[in-house]
Amino acid sequence: MSALSDPTNPLDANRLRVLLDAEGSRRAELLPRLLAQGVAVTATGSGTVAPLDDAELLYLCDADDSAQSTVEIVAGEGEAEGISGSRIGIRGLDADSVADGVLERARGEGHGEPAGGWTPWFPVIDYDRCTNCMQCLSFCLFGVYDVDDEQRIDVAQPQRCKTNCPACSRVCPEVAILFPKYRHGPINGDQVQAHDVEREKMKVDVSALLGGDIYSLLRQRHERAESRFSKERDDDRALKERQRCLKKLQEDLDIPDDVLSSLPSAEQIRAKAAARGASVSPAESTDPATAPTTSEDTP
Amino acid sequence: MTSETSQRPTEEPGAGRRVLYCHCAFARVVDEGVKEKVLHGLASSDLAFDAVPDLCELAARRDPALGRLAAEGRTEIVACYPRAVRWLFHAAEADLPEDDVTIHNMRDTEPETILDRLLGDDS
Structure with a gap:
């Protein structure tokens, strides 16, 4: 850190x-x-x-x-x-x-509250498992992650993490992100079992089955949906569908209600992505294996 | 790193060892009864030990005490899962040595067992 x-x-x-x-x-x-x-x-x-x-x-x-x-x-x-x-x-x-x-x-004597009024909830990376894929950096909208001087993923701002939100650990393909205060294993630090790894592999396989670029497919799907809605516009139905999808995502990733309500705005995300893009050197950005993704790629 | 060893201490309790107890004060994931019994057992003994409100919080602060503790070796840590404790120390830039450290997991071990391992017959 x-x-x-x-x-x-x-x-x-x-x-x-x-x-x-x-x-x-x-x-x-x-x-x-x-x-x-x-x-x-x-x-x-x-x-x-x-x-x-x-x-x-x-x-x-x-x-x-x-x-x-x-x-x-x-x-x-x-x-x-x-x-x-x-x-x-x-x-x-x-x-x-x-x-x-x-x-x-x-x-x-100026020590303030000994605990600082902060609940120490933040991700801890198991570097024995981490492959530096940067999924967590792309996924987290609160700026918890960054890369260190050696371009290795790092929990740079632990205090920005949202209490009780383990969502980044749920999207980690290597089961490498721990939240020691989480209820269930292996996210709480319990041993990673074979079926945990298999479950994560399935996520990766689904991505591969979809052509390896799930975000591109999502964009295409979005464009198709926009085209369809422009022909048969039904705002209520669209809103209900959006709420249904959001609810499912919240359940799948175990995201607390207050975290969803505190997500940054689209403008804030775009500004963060722009700032991040400006800080990545051309040499880094041409290497897709190590280049951090932008918010365009963020689900 | 040794985790949850079943060996009893063969020496005078406390001799040369450092014991760190984490109270996990800011979450309810460690059973209150387990924490209470372990802390009471440690406190009632004559063993010198360090008790911290929350190891996660110390790691986030990168508290220098963790680095010094890790560097000394012969440490017993009473906290939660060994994998979590090990990487918390790493996050604090205080890597634990591969051996010479025993982690007692209050999330899945009976308090009597932990105290028996820490204090031997004195527990």
């Missing part, structure tokens, strides 16, 4: 990490509440924990000494690296008060 620098991007928010120094039942009481607030927690104990990073650290200590102070903290057994952090005694405080206090502190 490429670097994210949009100030309105929820993924740019600073993070707060809590170091929790408490025992047994107290840890069990506090951890779920802190996690529910979207705060990462390092629980001390025997063994080692993740190496320190640049996140700001808040040290919650369930000890008698309840005074706030700045202390030298050694995170984890065997990690001699000392760090500075704010130490807060939490002895006697109930779990909800502690969790609320941490959240308030996060907001007060």
Whole structure:
């Protein structure tokens, strides 16, 4: 994924990490509440924990000494690296008060909502399966995908993905796109079975049976339909047919209602395609195997 | 990469290993009861571990903690399907090593089994 620098991007928010120094039942009481607030927690104990990073650290200590102070903290057994952090005694405080206090502190110190108010739903590419066919790039109308410096497909803007929409994974011919929070396999990351691959192959075969250029055929069909409608015009029937097709597509691809209602307009799609076309060099655009398709090809 | 190994730890629980627990806080795909039992079991033990609200969110941020965790090796990750976890780390530019990493899948494994594998007889 490429670097994210949009100030309105929820993924740019600073993070707060809590170091929790408490025992047994107290840890069990506090951890779920802190996690529910979207705060990462390092629980001390025997063994080692993740190496320190640049996140700001808040040290919650369930000890008698309840005074706030700045202390030298050694995170984890065997990690001699000392760090500075704010130490807060939490002895006697109930779990909800502690969790609320941490959240308030996060907001007060400019961390915003720890989770950024964003549901982390986005595609993850299994590069063991991906053939770089660019179907997903052509299909997604929200600008989630792009290509990296090596012209390899990349999830460039994960925060643009529409929550609960797995449609791009349904059009991937190689079962290479995962949504870890999806209900069903193999899209959720479960092992890809032979019948999953066969199903995708059938999609490809249908395309091949139609002459390999399904979009050209669709255009021809559209022209024939336009010609027919111009002779026997029935707007109501046309609208019903369009709604029926859209409903079927929505069901087939498991697209949520709110995603359909937020599709970009035809003008926006044309503008995106034009911008994309301008950014593709002539050398790239002459190679049909790697050239990204334009919105004309988008169903 | 080792996934869902059935071997019990043969050493002192926690010694030299890093455990990362994902709470999958922003979706309902991992059974709440499973998460609750696994987290409670881990928290009630004496094991040091890292708990994150949502591994997907960390991956989207390309959180540097994931890179450091992947680089250290000897890691046990309690989350969801190993294929999803592996490619999430890749998306975060923090490729997991092929071996020395065990992924426990809370979507299809009983919490008692996961805790038994993580904590041995202490669970």
